[in-house]
Amino acid sequence: MRYLPLTPDDRAEMLGVIGAPDVDALFADVPAAARLPGPVDLPHHAGELEVERELSALAAMNRTAGSGPFFCGAGAYRHHVPATVDHIIQRSEFLTSYTPYQPEIAQGTLQVLFEFQTQVAALTGLDVANASMYDGSTACAEAVMMAQRVTRREKAILSGGLHPHYAATTQTIAHAEGMQIVRQKAAIDAEAAVIDAIDEHTACVVVQTPNVFGVVTDVAKIAEAAHAKGALLIVVTTEAVSFGLLKSPGEMGADIAVAEGQSIGNALNFGGPYVGLFAVREKLVRSMPGRLCGETVDADGRRGYVLTLSTREQHIRREKATSNICTNSGLCALAFSIHMSLLGGVGLRRLAEVNHARARELKATVEAAGLEVLTPRFFNEIAVRTKGPAAALVEALLARGVVAGVPFSRLDPAAGLDDVLLLAATETTTSQDIAALAAALKAA
Numbered sequence: 001m002r003y004l005p006l007t008p009d010d011r012a013e014m015l016g017v018i019g020a021p022d023v024d025a026l027f028a029d030v031p032a033a034a035r036l037p038g039p040v041d042l043p044h045h046a047g048e049l050e051v052e053r054e055l056s057a058l059a060a061m062n063r064t065a066g067s068g069p070f071f072c073g074a075g076a077y078r079h080h081v082p083a084t085v086d087h088i089i090q091r092s093e094f095l096t097s098y099t100p101y102q103p104e105i106a107q108g109t110l111q112v113l114f115e116f117q118t119q120v121a122a123l124t125g126l127d128v129a130n131a132s133m134y135d136g137s138t139a140c141a142e143a144v145m146m147a148q149r150v151t152r153r154e155k156a157i158l159s160g161g162l163h164p165h166y167a168a169t170t171q172t173i174a175h176a177e178g179m180q181i182v183r184q185k186a187a188i189d190a191e192a193a194v195i196d197a198i199d200e201h202t203a204c205v206v207v208q209t210p211n212v213f214g215v216v217t218d219v220a221k222i223a224e225a226a227h228a229k230g231a232l233l234i235v236v237t238t239e240a241v242s243f244g245l246l247k248s249p250g251e252m253g254a255d256i257a258v259a260e261g262q263s264i265g266n267a268l269n270f271g272g273p274y275v276g277l278f279a280v281r282e283k284l285v286r287s288m289p290g291r292l293c294g295e296t297v298d299a300d301g302r303r304g305y306v307l308t309l310s311t312r313e314q315h316i317r318r319e320k321a322t323s324n325i326c327t328n329s330g331l332c333a334l335a336f337s338i339h340m341s342l343l344g345g346v347g348l349r350r351l352a353e354v355n356h357a358r359a360r361e362l363k364a365t366v367e368a369a370g371l372e373v374l375t376p377r378f379f380n381e382i383a384v385r386t387k388g389p390a391a392a393l394v395e396a397l398l399a400r401g402v403v404a405g406v407p408f409s410r411l412d413p414a415a416g417l418d419d420v421l422l423l424a425a426t427e428t429t430t431s432q433d434i435a436a437l438a439a440a441l442k443a444a
Helices: 008-018 023-027 048-059 083-089 107-124 136-151 164-175 191-197 220-228 240-244 282-287 330-368 390-398 431-443
Strands: 155-158 180-183 202-208 232-237 256-260 276-280 291-297 303-310 381-385 420-424
Touching (some): 083 330, 107 276, 107 291, 136 155, 136 164, 136 202, 136 232, 136 276, 136 282, 155 164, 164 180, 202 220, 232 240, 330 381, 330 420, 390 431
Parallel strands (some): 232 256
Antiparallel strands (some): 291 303
């Protein structure tokens, strides 16, 4: 009764009102060949207790990131999330709130988004940030389409260091807008190739730092080359903790910065939901997708918050919208802001320093094991060349209880880099974890 509240008498009454003899009559217009001959091939319904047992058994087949040595990164990172974050986001006024269609009534929600924007602008070194995007990959695609609107050009160059999933997402979305996407071949260090590809038809250049191989790049030279040709520079960051130690995209000349904010306040969660960060220079603000919260005063001079810019499809006509992705990951943005508030600037820098120190220890360990580290400059992730297929090595180490990173072939099977393994270390990685990796490598 909890899930099927209608009784047979209720159904009979409804059929009588519409003049149908039975439920099958409602499907009379569907050709017999298009109907299933029997029930769908799914388990029959069961009671709540039975369903809970079945789902628990399935969930037990998963291995959580915290159950042993874990070195996966590649765009999603395991970080410690303070218990305070989960406690605050579960307050009813946050957990049940979503898009406020009369936004000024929801002052608490707007204040949270205003604080979030302020934090993202400070981290990226740019003037204005919006009230969050769906995730990092779709934020990258939105940035490319924004560049098309600003420059009125159709060509976008995607660096070979851009995460393959971000590149694929951008290709999928931008193709519908008629853009020409030039996706460069995967490369450990792609700076020179990007600069050489820029011409007068280029709307934007998309580069990532640290890139998918973990390489940290000062993109100032790329920014200079792009601006000389009238193009915009879009800088992508998949590891938000790196903002605590590295030069910001704005300092390096970026016009648009997009990032995945999962690393701050949001656990891995088996793949989501995550939260996209998006910031721009002030001159571009009217072309920015999404929503923008502003601070003002009411008729009595008291501080208040408003939606200054609302260009999402939910707010205006579809053809006028700058974004047709209507999910803004508001709860994840709240978790991000709470964690950032707990850390502060000093805490974020210290957290970033610990991440880098763990990665240095990891690098020394894999080199001692005889593997070649391909990443010349890194934050908390490195690329390693393995002696054979990286995927086979990962499986061998998994049998010894160590989750040893992500084979690059899993991200981009066509790249021809089957012997490249991506390894990440964060503040959750211990010296004992790294020692276990060393022992497993030796045994394998």
